Amino acid sequence: MPELPEVETTRRGIEPAIRGQVIRSILVREPRLRWRVPRELPEEAAGQRLRDLRRRAKYLLFDLERGTMILHLGMSGSLRLMPCSTAPALHDHVDIVLDSGLCVRFNDPRRFGSLLWTREDPLQHPLLRSLAPEPLSAQFNGAYLARAAGGRSVAIKQLIMNGQIVVGVGNIYASEALFRAGINPRRSAKRIKRAEFDALAKSIKVVLRAAIRAGGTTLRDYVNPQGSPGYFRQKLYVYERTREPCRVCRTPIKHLVQGQRSTYFCPKCQK
DNA sequence: ATGGGCACCTGGCTGC
DNA sequence: TGCAGCCAGGTGCCCA
Numbered sequence: 001m002p003e004l005p006e007v008e009t010t011r012r013g014i015e016p017a018i019r020g021q022v023i024r025s026i027l028v029r030e031p032r033l034r035w036r037v038p039r040e041l042p043e044e045a046a047g048q049r050l051r052d053l054r055r056r057a058k059y060l061l062f063d064l065e066r067g068t069m070i071l072h073l074g075m076s077g078s079l080r081l082m083p084c085s086t087a088p089a090l091h092d093h094v095d096i097v098l099d100s101g102l103c104v105r106f107n108d109p110r111r112f113g114s115l116l117w118t119r120e121d122p123l124q125h126p127l128l129r130s131l132a133p134e135p136l137s138a139q140f141n142g143a144y145l146a147r148a149a150g151g152r153s154v155a156i157k158q159l160i161m162n163g164q165i166v167v168g169v170g171n172i173y174a175s176e177a178l179f180r181a182g183i184n185p186r187r188s189a190k191r192i193k194r195a196e197f198d199a200l201a202k203s204i205k206v207v208l209r210a211a212i213r214a215g216g217t218t219l220r221d222y223v224n225p226q227g228s229p230g231y232f233r234q235k236l237y238v239y240e241r242t243r244e245p246c247r248v249c250r251t252p253i254k255h256l257v258q259g260q261r262s263t264y265f266c267p268k269c270q271k
Numbered sequence: 272a273t274g275g276g277c278a279c280c281t282g283g284c285t286g287c
Numbered sequence: 288t289g290c291a292g293c294c295a296g297g298t299g300c301c302c303a
Contacts, residue, residue, distance in 0.1 A: 002296055003297090005296095034279070034280090034297090034298085034299090058296095058297075072297080073296085073297090074279095074297060074298090075280090075296060075297055075298095076281080076282090076295080076296080077296095091281085108280095109281050109282065110279085110280045110295085110297095111279080111280055111281075112279065112280065112297060112298085127299085152273075152274090153274080154273080154274065158274090163298075170296050170297070171295090171296060171297085172296055216296090217296070218296090219295075219296065220283085220295065220296080221282095221295090259275075261297095262294085262295085
């Protein structure tokens with residue numbers, strides 16, 4: 001589900017309501033997420049003040065006074081802000097109950113999401129430690145991408161979905177960024193020219209920023225913390241547009257599968 | 272080190 | 288109406 005824009009939209013929607021709040025309790029209705037929610041998490045977190053809500057890649061980091069909750073939305077997860085008295089719905093697995101009476105409620109039908117706890121620097125957690133640079137940072141650019149690609153033979157689409165190369169780019173935005181850069185998703189990374197890496201890095205930034213501005217993309221499950229969908233779907237050039245005319249040249253959009261994931265592209269605009 | 276494939280899980284849709 | 292089969296915003300892990 002959520003890629004960087006949806007996670008960032010979630011962060012921005014929740015942060016003002018939770019910053020400085022004290023956690024009254026953590027209610028775990030279903031601990032069996034991708035990894036079991038640590039048994040000690042509720043007792044560790046309860047009573048602590050929320051210092052900050054950060055995002056790293058597609059992870060949300062709830063910084064407490066002593067320790068951090070690390071949350072990932074997986075494919076179908078979402079966080080919503082609501083009064084803690086609201087009756088839980090199907091797949092509402094965890095509540096972070098605040099002293100204000102509001103709670104952050106984690107819903108995740110497929111349970112590919114996760115909620116973890118650490119007392120150490122969360123950026124050094126095994127799951128986060130070796131992640132690549134943020135795509136919206138200055139560090140991420142064509143020169144970096146060209147170096148990171150380093151003559152690798154993988155298809156360029158799979159390269160930009162690899163969290164060791166760049167984080168936050170998932171299946172939707174990988175196809176969209178390649179369209180905007182005019183690059184065929186099947187091309188081997190080692191055959192991409194330097195100027196094309198420049199264009200691709202730029203396209204990744206542009207598409208992610210535009211998607212954040214639209215509140216992300218909702219295909220099925222995703223809603224923001226207020227329960228509204230994201231509106232970037234209307235702005236997609238290729239994703240889930242098989243056989244529909246390219247918005248630029250009217251050529252029918254093509255679909256293929258790479259690494260068991262759907263890819264969409266325009267055979268005329270992308271070389 | 273790299274690349275490919277599988278696994279985890281639920282639900283919605285299609286076609287017989 | 289029922290059910291099998293396929294597909295879905297992610298990513299860790301195992302194997303060659």
